[in-house]
Amino acid sequence: MKRILSCILTLAMALGLISGLAGCGRKEAYNPDNFLPNGTAENPYQIVKDPITLNIFVPKSPMNPHFNEMKMFQKLSQLTNLNFEFREVDTSAYDQVRSAAWESKDDLPDLFLFNNSVSEQVIYSQFGAFDAFNDPNLTEAGIQVGSLIDNYMPNYKALLDSNFGLDVSTSAREVATFSDGKMYSTLCVNNVPRDLTFKMFINQSWIERLREDNVAIPSNVTSFKTAADIPDASDIKTVEEYVDILRLFKRYDANGNGKADDEVPVSAKEMEYLRNFLLASYGYVFHGVEIKNDGSELTYVPAEEAYRKYLATARTMMEEGLLDTSVFSIKTDSQLAVKGVEGRLGSFCSAAAYITVGMEHESEYTTFGPLTSEYYSGTPLQWGFSNFSATGAVIPSGTEKVREVARLLDIMYSELGCQLIAYGEEGVDWTWDDEEKTSWTFHVPDGWTGSQEDYRATITPNVGTASALFWNYDFVGKMNDPIITALNRMSERYTPYLKSPVPEQLKMNESEYNQIETVSASLDTYIASSEYDFIKGNKYATNDADWNEYLRKLEQYNYQTLLKCYNDAYLRLNS
Numbered sequence: 001m002k003r004i005l006s007c008i009l010t011l012a013m014a015l016g017l018i019s020g021l022a023g024c025g026r027k028e029a030y031n032p033d034n035f036l037p038n039g040t041a042e043n044p045y046q047i048v049k050d051p052i053t054l055n056i057f058v059p060k061s062p063m064n065p066h067f068n069e070m071k072m073f074q075k076l077s078q079l080t081n082l083n084f085e086f087r088e089v090d091t092s093a094y095d096q097v098r099s100a101a102w103e104s105k106d107d108l109p110d111l112f113l114f115n116n117s118v119s120e121q122v123i124y125s126q127f128g129a130f131d132a133f134n135d136p137n138l139t140e141a142g143i144q145v146g147s148l149i150d151n152y153m154p155n156y157k158a159l160l161d162s163n164f165g166l167d168v169s170t171s172a173r174e175v176a177t178f179s180d181g182k183m184y185s186t187l188c189v190n191n192v193p194r195d196l197t198f199k200m201f202i203n204q205s206w207i208e209r210l211r212e213d214n215v216a217i218p219s220n221v222t223s224f225k226t227a228a229d230i231p232d233a234s235d236i237k238t239v240e241e242y243v244d245i246l247r248l249f250k251r252y253d254a255n256g257n258g259k260a261d262d263e264v265p266v267s268a269k270e271m272e273y274l275r276n277f278l279l280a281s282y283g284y285v286f287h288g289v290e291i292k293n294d295g296s297e298l299t300y301v302p303a304e305e306a307y308r309k310y311l312a313t314a315r316t317m318m319e320e321g322l323l324d325t326s327v328f329s330i331k332t333d334s335q336l337a338v339k340g341v342e343g344r345l346g347s348f349c350s351a352a353a354y355i356t357v358g359m360e361h362e363s364e365y366t367t368f369g370p371l372t373s374e375y376y377s378g379t380p381l382q383w384g385f386s387n388f389s390a391t392g393a394v395i396p397s398g399t400e401k402v403r404e405v406a407r408l409l410d411i412m413y414s415e416l417g418c419q420l421i422a423y424g425e426e427g428v429d430w431t432w433d434d435e436e437k438t439s440w441t442f443h444v445p446d447g448w449t450g451s452q453e454d455y456r457a458t459i460t461p462n463v464g465t466a467s468a469l470f471w472n473y474d475f476v477g478k479m480n481d482p483i484i485t486a487l488n489r490m491s492e493r494y495t496p497y498l499k500s501p502v503p504e505q506l507k508m509n510e511s512e513y514n515q516i517e518t519v520s521a522s523l524d525t526y527i528a529s530s531e532y533d534f535i536k537g538n539k540y541a542t543n544d545a546d547w548n549e550y551l552r553k554l555e556q557y558n559y560q561t562l563l564k565c566y567n568d569a570y571l572r573l574n575s
Helices: 004-017 071-080 094-104 118-125 148-152 154-161 172-176 204-212 239-251 274-280 305-319 333-341 353-364 402-412 415-423 452-456 482-491 510-536 544-556 559-574
Strands: 052-060 082-090 188-190 199-203 264-267 289-291 298-300 345-350 365-367 430-432 440-442
Touching: 052 094, 052 402, 071 082, 071 402, 071 415, 082 094, 094 118, 118 510, 148 154, 148 402, 154 172, 154 402, 199 204, 199 239, 199 353, 199 482, 204 239, 204 353, 239 264, 239 305, 239 345, 264 333, 274 305, 274 345, 289 559, 298 559, 305 510, 333 345, 333 353, 345 353, 353 365, 353 482, 365 482, 402 415, 510 544, 510 559, 544 559
Parallel strands: 052 082, 264 345
Antiparallel strands: 199 345, 199 365, 289 298, 430 440
16 A cells, blocks of 8 residues: 555654553453453443453543543543553644554554544455454454444444434434444544534624724725614624624724724634634535535535635735734634733634633623625535544454453443543532432532643543543533533524534545545645635735636646545445
8 A cells, every 4th residue: 555654654753752652562361251241240330350451542632641640541440440551642643643553553552542534444444454343253362252332332332223312314323334334433422512513702792892882884894884783793694794893893992991903803723613614604614525505416615616705705804904914823722812811802713712712701702603695695504513423443453352342432432431531420520419410510629720621631531632432412411510501502503504514424435535635635735825825915816817826726736536536425325
C-alpha cells in the first residue's frame, strides 16, 4: 500500500508525542479460564478472577492528566479487576500514529479506544487488521468466541437493537455496518442537543442598549429604519439583519464603557464554525462535500455560487471592521476568550458562552439563528453532528483478551459507564438531588481555581480528548446547573434544523478513500489559502476574473475526482 513507508516514518517521528508506554512490550501468559462472562453474584462488573492488564491505545489532550490518573479509569479498574496500561498519543498526531501502527502491525495494543477513523476501518479490515464485533466465526486464543455483540455485550446489543432509544431516521445498525455486512467499531452516540452543533452567541444586552440609546441608523444599515426596529437576538432571521446589527456594534459604544472603538463585533477561531454558520444562510452548511437539500446527489460546496456569496459577505465584514482582523490567527478557545472576558465581543461561536466571555458576562449572551438570506430563503439550516458515528472502539485482531475487551466496552455503554465517562462516580463526583432521580449535582472541590470543565478533565477524557462512547441525555440532561439548563434550552433553537453534510451511513471502498486522500492533501490547502485571500482582500469573490481563476484551479486540483468518489458511494447507499 502506498502509504506504508510514510506512515512508518511518521510513527518513528511521532514517538516523542507518545507517553505512557512503559512495559507495553510485556506479554502476559493468557489463561482463558480466568475470564468471567457474567461477573460474580457480588459484582456483575467483574471481568476476570485474577487481575490481568489490558494495553489501550488512546489520544490525549494536554488539558487531561495521564489516563491512569483519571478517576473514571481508576473506578473501572476497581470494578472489573482489570489493570490498564495506556499508550497515550497527543491528539495532534493521533490519526497519523494510529494509522502507522496499523501499517507496521508491531506490538499492537488490546484496544484502540477512541476516535477511530472510518476510512482506516475500510482500508485495513480487508487485511484482517482488526476483529469484527459481529463475526459469528471469530476465534481467539483457541476459543470459538463468535459474535462479541451477541455473546458478551448485552448492554450494547440492547442499545443497538433499540436505536439507542432515539426517534431519528438514521439507523444505528446501518451506520455501524460496513459493506461486507460486519461491524468493526462500536458507535459513538450523542443525543444531547447542546452538543450536536456549535452555537452562535450574540450580546443581547448590547442590542438593548442600542435601542435604549435610540441610536441613529446609518445609511449602510438597511434591515431596519429606527433603533426601535432593531430585533432581539431571537428575532434575527437573516444574515443581512445580523450584519446590520454588527455594524451598529461597531459604530456605537455598544458595551457602554465610554469607548466607541473597542468593540469587536464578531470573532472566531480560524473562522471555525462561523464559516459554517454564515454559509448556511446561503443554503449549505459545510465547506466541502455536502448532500444537496433535495437529496439528489452530493456537491462540492466551495465550487458553488453559495460559497461565493459567503466569501463576499465575510469580506464585507472584514473590510468594515466587523470581523476580527486576527480571526485567522486565533487558534484556541483561550485566545478567543481574551477579548471576551474584557467585555469586548459582540458575537462569537462556542460550545457555551462562559467558555469565551467568562462567568461575569455569560448572562449577557444568548443564542440566535439559524439564518436565511436574500440569496437563500428556504428552510433554515444548521451544521450538525449525526447522533451516530462509527468511530468508537476497535479491537486489533490477534489479541487473546478479546472477550475481556468486549465486556469492558459493554460496561462503558451501561448506565454506570455512561455516568462515569460523563461526570464520574455517583456519590463522589456527583449526587442525586432527590429520591426520584430527577436531577443531580456535580461537585467541584473547594479551592479549585479552574473552571468546572477543567475539573471534569481530571475525571474523564470526555473533556479535551475524546467524545464519549455514549453521551446520554437521559443522564446528562438532568444536571442541576442553571447555566447548563439555560444552554440546553437555547440549543433547542437549532435542533429542528440540523443537517449533516454527508450521511453517516456513507461508506467508500478502499480505492475511493485512497483517491480522496490523494486529492484532498493539496485541495484542502488550496481552499484554505483561497478563503484567506478572499476574506482578507487579496482576491475578490465579487470579481468575475478572480472567481473564474479560482474555479479553474479547483478543476486543476481534481475536486471532481473527489466528488465522483462520494457520489458513487452515495449511489450504492441508495440502490
